[in-house]
Amino acid sequence: MRPRASAASSFSTAAPSRRSSTSSCRSSIPKGLGRRRCASVRRQRSSSPAAGQALLTTTHLSRRARRDGIEPPKPSPHIPRARRSAPLRCRARCTSNPTPDSAPTRCHGRLLAGSIRETDEIVLIIEDLTALTRTEQERNRLTKDLLLLLESTGEGIFGVDTSMRCTFMNKAGAAMLGHEPVETLGRNMHELIHHSRPDGSSYPAADCPIVRACRDGTQGRLNRDVLWRRDGTSFEAEYSAYPIVENERITGAVVTFSDITKHRRTERAFHSLVEGTAGAVGERFFRSLVEQLAGALGVRYAMVCEFTSEARDRVRTLAVWGGTGFLDDFEYALAGTPCEALLDAGQGFHPQDLCRRFPAAEAPAKLGAASYLGAGLRDAAGRVLGLLVVMDTAPMIEEEFSLSLLKIFGARAAAELERKQAEEALRASEAQLRQAQKMEAVGQLAGGIAHDFNNLLMVITGYSANLLRVLDPDSPLRRYPAEIQKAGDRAAALIQQLLAFSRRQEIAPTVINLNEIVTAMYNLLHRLIGEHIELVLTLDPHLACVKADQGQIEQIIMNLVVNARDAMPTGG
Template sequence: MINRVSTPYPSDVSSYIITREEKRSMSDKNLHDGPDSAVRNSSGSKSLYFGLFTLAMGFMVLGGWMLDIPGLKSAFGVVVSMVFMMLLLTALVWWTARELNRIASERQQSDVQLHESEERYRRLFEAAKDGILLLDYDTGVITDVNPFLKDRLGYSKEELLGKCLWELGFFKDVKLSKDDFLRLQNKGYVRYEDLPLETKEGKKLDVEFISNVYQAGGKKVIQCNIRDITERKRAEEEIKFRNVLLSTQQEASIDGILVVGENNCILSYNRRFIEMWRLPEKLVEDKVDTPVLQFVTDQMSDPGPFIQRIQHLYSHRQETSQDELILADGRFFDRYSAPMFGPNERYYGRIWNFRDITERKRREKEREKMLLWQNSVGLLQQSLLTTGTLNQKLKNITDEIVRIFDVDICRIWVIQPGDLCQRGCVHAQVKEGPHACLDRSHCLHLLSSSGRYTHIDGRDHGRIPFGCYKIGLIASGKAHKFLTNDVPNDPHIHDHQWAHELGLISFAGYQLHVPDGQAMGVMAVFAKHPIEAAEDTILDGLSSTIALVIQQAKGEEEREKLETQLRQSQKLESIGQLAGGVAHDFNNMLSVINGYSEMLLREIDSSDTKYERIREINKAGTRSADLTRQLLAFARRQPIAPKVLDINEEVEGMLKMLRRLLGENIELVWKPSANLWKVKVDSSQISQILVNLLVNARDAVSGAGKIVILTCKVELDAAFCRMHLDFVPGKYVVLEVCDSGCGMDKKTREHIFEPFFTTKKTGEGTGLGLATVFGIVKQNEGFINVYSEPGKGTTFKIYLPRHEQENVEIEEKPAGSKIITGTETVLLVEDENSLLVFAKAMLERLGYTVLTANSPSQAIKLAEEYKMNIHLLMTDMVMPEMSGLELRNRITSIRPGIKCLFMSGYTADIMSHNGILDEGINFLEKPFTAEELSLKLREALAVHGTPAPLPASVEKWKE
């Protein structure tokens, strides 16, 4: 809509509008046209004539008055009056002529000025950059149009002249009507501020239309000024857009913005400013800066510098400023201020920008802490590369974590593979519920603790099994890591009361695993402050380094352990070979001693004074034979006859005897495992193992105590076997003997399986008990482990391989209970002459025909030359020329079908492996008795027979 304005035409848009008053100013005396000037000049003449007439009348009155003066005659008065009248008329004529001359001159000058004025107007009319139309006042017909308007509209002058304005088509939206024209005639002035206009070509323009009425040439004329305001409107729209843009930017800004004028009034602000400073709406709506400033100042942690800076900036208007503000509530604001200067350096006020940088400062602080942590952790990691024990390195780690991260407790548990958690682990007693032990084959050992607690032997946390409590769950892989900053209320934390009493609010646990995924242990921290994400990241990364340190240390320990085990194994092997050789020679001599003493005891009467002496000789020989037998067991050279059996049954059959062995003060606890696998072993060796282990346990307990025998079945994996030399992966039955005795230190443990090593006093032990156990276990392809610490008892674990064919039954051979004689011919071969003589005598007393040879070559010669039948070859195994096996083969080739009985005190040559006799081999171990010899002879000949009447000397053997 177009607004009609009836106020006088504004000066800023009337440059080319010529009104009546303006024309007068242009022509100095408003000599625009003749009639108008004549009116003014006529008025001047009338005034002149009126003055002269008044003057003349005055003189005439004066003359009359003078005639009335006494003493003056009337004639004189008349004369005087006439004179004055003549003078007056003369002066009047002269003045009139002079005035008329002046008026004529001025008229001529006015005409020149009018012409010049009209010329100037025409030039202005033609050169004006606004469109100008001249209309007839009475009809509204266009009488003139300037070039600018016709060019802008695209019409020729001829197309416009002589037409009414409202008849033209370029005012499309709003057309001037006759009513508007009448209004113009009446008011003399009409204005349209925003009039849409269209050119002849259809181009749309926005114009400002102003009309006024003035006198020209004695008649009224209407002048219409048309100004193209398209550019102005574009500029106005641009200004509006900029204002909207600035307003939107101000409101969308993340900064709080405040604009204060030069008189300290608030000119502008945005919503962010109110939110940042938490200002009441009413406070800023009043547009007064002082209360707002006071409200803001009250929030500062240190108001003094804040106010001083503001006062300085207001007194130094040219300065800009940027600083940081610290609020009392801990927030940080970045403050920027700049003055606002306009043209001619006019000062309008100052703009203030506030940005909340609290989060940025927090991140900067975090980065600083992160850098500090990283540098400290880097130095810590470098220190771990230095030499030192694992415990020393782990203690250094936990100490540094407490210092760097300001935590209350830091602990590291390390996994000890194969360390069953039942032993010494209080948590293993938990059988049900969320904290029950789920994996009893692994246990976590607390190796380092720093901060509030530094001890590592706590009852509750010194040992933790896999799958039990949070630490065990992390170790088992069910939770690679765990972090909570709400310990008192977290259901995964076991002891909330303990944490609450200590004020602990955060807990973090990390599985220590190497790149291949193998878990080494667990690191855990407790703190009174929340553990931030950055701390969690660094601790998690550090856990990998700790795992590598543990792996490296374990590798070194494992290597040292394997080297020690290898040296120990080689040492025991050497001792075994030596013991086997010694036993061989001893057995040869003991065979003679024991054999002759036995023969003598049977030949003489028990009342004879020599009988007791010979009996003592026989007892000493028997004890010596037991010692050599133990040496052979350690050297794995003891011949055995294994069978499939159930260890539980073997142990149960010995319990009564074992309890008598221990005595009344020691409690023996038997814990058999159900559904135990079968093993293949000589039952007598199980007895030897148990007796030797329990005797050692009894001596370690030394008085009242407790010994536990238990069995179980396990499957050893490759990881476990890598930690233990000679162990082979597979399924095993475990026979375990635990005592509550004094325990052993590491140095003692390294020697316990050596023959004749003992910690007992002289005369209290032979030192062969554990050596025998070691030999038996190795002979049966098993393993033995020892766990012991001073003051914490000892545990021996015997691993015997599972026998898969559990239903195989071994035929029991009848035990000989008496001497069985025979009549067959025996070829006896023995390089030890004394033993050869003794054996010949014993065979003859048993009724056999004996051919003797002290060398293999002599035996071969006898076999070739003897004309009668030879039923049995009885030969020593170890001889200078050839072994007993080679001799058997030679004799068999000469006399096919001959039977063979081997005898030896050192059985390595007749055993396939580990002392187990080859099938079909008949063997007699030295030293032997007459009864053992008679039984072995019958077994070898495969004839049991019945006892035959013996000579008197032989009958005495039965006594």
């Protein structure tokens, strides 16, 4: 039930609109009348208005205003004075003062009837429409919020009636279709955007899921279809159609759709990557990967690289696609190239003017590349293993799509590169293990030989020592057992080295003079190479001393002399 209008309400009328029997007007009461103004407005008890209505008069309004020294409101010129009892129908807005201290409150009213009883008296019956006005305002607010929601989404949304005529189109949908939203209103949407299949053949309306949603109330969804733009081109789309039901009656359908062209391109590229690299490893894998990547992005060049040093300042290509075939692998320094910047950033994109931005880069200039896109290849621990790069002779436009596709291919390339490096490290470890096992076997053999040879050497050195004791100090024969004694000592040192090798003993480096060692070994070396070979010593008198194990130095000298003898034609 509407609230009853207060008898303390003040008002004024305005001209009725020419378009309607009711019109809007504002109440306008001069300031200063206050509650004394209200006393001049009386309720007509003789007439009993309905609930929610008020019967008001202005008999003494002008008189009291003049008495209080206030300019009274002028009578509205729109009140027909010729017919004093003519009814008035318009809208009025009332301002009431329930208490002296309260602020004025606004309400909305509608003039139901009115008549002129005297020259300065008007009788009006007003219906309070405050609640109705608030309801309309709330409805307008909700409508505005709903429109804002529909316009803010990135998906296309449009509504159709049962005849497939468009009743609404949001901006995102209109942009995808190449239309302005207002251009689609009232148009048959099947004939406008869904008239043909992907192969260009006609698409009957009876087979259209959107038409079925309008006519039969059947919900429809297609993940792979095409919609047609204003310029005659098509794009891959997925859409859903839902019937609009009002009072158990289908009144149309609402359709949501989105452009999945990039998604489908990525999907096709991923499938081609999987199919092209299935079962491939190593070089064959990388070659297939760069070929598939260049084809998916529509670029001329694609290459995958790995670092050649721990400093990560140089890279070597593992595969290079050149548009019509594979190019030879090459190695280059990263300094001054676009690849250098992406090591820290993780990716790099230069859509044009590549050679002007990086004049020191040799590869782009040699290939005639104008644009560049690259990403680092990281292992599971986040360590950069290499680079995946694409270049083209024309500018690149689709950075977001190209980068997303590069990441997909890069993840696969990084996994294969990590596997390749792990396999190489495993092979190196296995080679080291085999070498260690060989050396261990050699050490065991050397230890056994050294032990047996040491027993024989004891006899030689023992008898040479006895000869030196029995010979006179001035005897010319003493030089023979003396040489035997020296050779025995050197043989004993060699045996100690063999034993040290077999037992993994540490060497004993000392400061030695190489000239003295070579001179002392002259006779031994001369007999070692044979009498038919001349041995000449050329020594540097200013040669500095070295710190090394004497036994190892002697062994090195003997090995060098024997190798030189063996390298001579006919052995000397």
